[in-house]
Amino acid sequence: MEVKLSQKAQAELGTLMVNTPDLIHLLSLLPKENLSEYPLLQKELTSKHPNSRSYNKALKNKTFTKEEFRDRIFARLDVFAYEMAVNLNTDYLVERVSLIVGADIARIDELEINEIGADVLQRILTDLSTDVCKQIQPKGDHPFLAERGRIDHGFWRHADKAYNAYIDGYNTQASLDAWCQLNLHTRCPQSFIRWLKTYGNPKEIAEWMSYVA
Template identity: 40%
Template sequence: MNESIKNELGKLLVNQEALLDVLAKSHSSLNDYPELQDYLARKNPNVVNYNRALREGQFTKQEFLDEIGERLNWLAYELQPHIDMDFLTERVASLVGGDIEKIKALTIEEIGADLLSKLVNLYGGALYSIQQSKPSYPFLATKGQVDHAFWKQSHLAYDAWSDGYQSHYKLTNYCQDKFDCKAPQSSVRFFRQFGDPRDIPEWREYAGFDDN
């Protein structure tokens, strides 16, 4: 350590406010100092703004958690192509047969805690295997079934979604009437996150789309 570095470190050590600002930017490195970690979390400007919004009634804590849950649902959907979920499909199929609507009412006990625990572990492993810079598009999934009849026409489904068919129920009825296929449950989330498929180069190549 040269003198210049020592001088900068010395200035930081004697200036507690500056030191706290630096530490706040590396919050996860303070796991061994929980009280300091908690203090810095409360000092974070975004946390201050969050608490102010709560006090002013802009949203409730539950509404905030609901938004987090919605985002986590989408992230879990993005990870699905990286996970072999045949074991889960087989279990659910043994419970509901050909009645897909019954899936919505399945409980933890019915699916099985062991299977769900296995699924969570698989998600954990998949988190480290994906590259964040490359979105996982459902039409390019390598595992599971891809409804090519829908995804190759998803630009038209997007137009319908933009025109007001924004619930999955309305959109799938529209697609059945116009394209003789159903809209996947994930399609509405896909449109919300990625927008028009025509703006995605990977989709244009996949669908052989040419707007000329």
């Protein structure tokens, strides 16, 4: 496969190619399946990485155990999950739990998976998984934050209304465009439906909420 790069991109690639430590570090962070054709390289990228060696040395010296290291990771993931969850619409979860415990808030600590329900837990986990992608998506991918080109702020500041119209059945470009002209007095961008299929409700996107604040 031939890829044509700009001169600046070629220069950056050249710098990376001659800077072996940086290149090795980047390769070590790739998903393993991306290096499946290079098993020896894949193995040594991990085993000979300075951080892998320092980690194994700490285990050997009993600075901490593997379980303690794992638990610290999970504790950090708990923080990530909470910070994302409080910004999601979780009314369905609150409603389910309230039906089980009523006013006995202390009982929440004793709930079992089957009491909350696999369907509810799967939904919250799916929502969190989707939100992870939104969190790491470059801001420039949101049209209303683009630094170049013409931005129709008259539309994007009311993207939540266009989203509701889409949910209500105006789910083709032509019908949604007609709705926007009638109700928002502007056209619906060609990219909007594709954008909302990726990101969902604008009101659940932190960047959009900051944009309209």
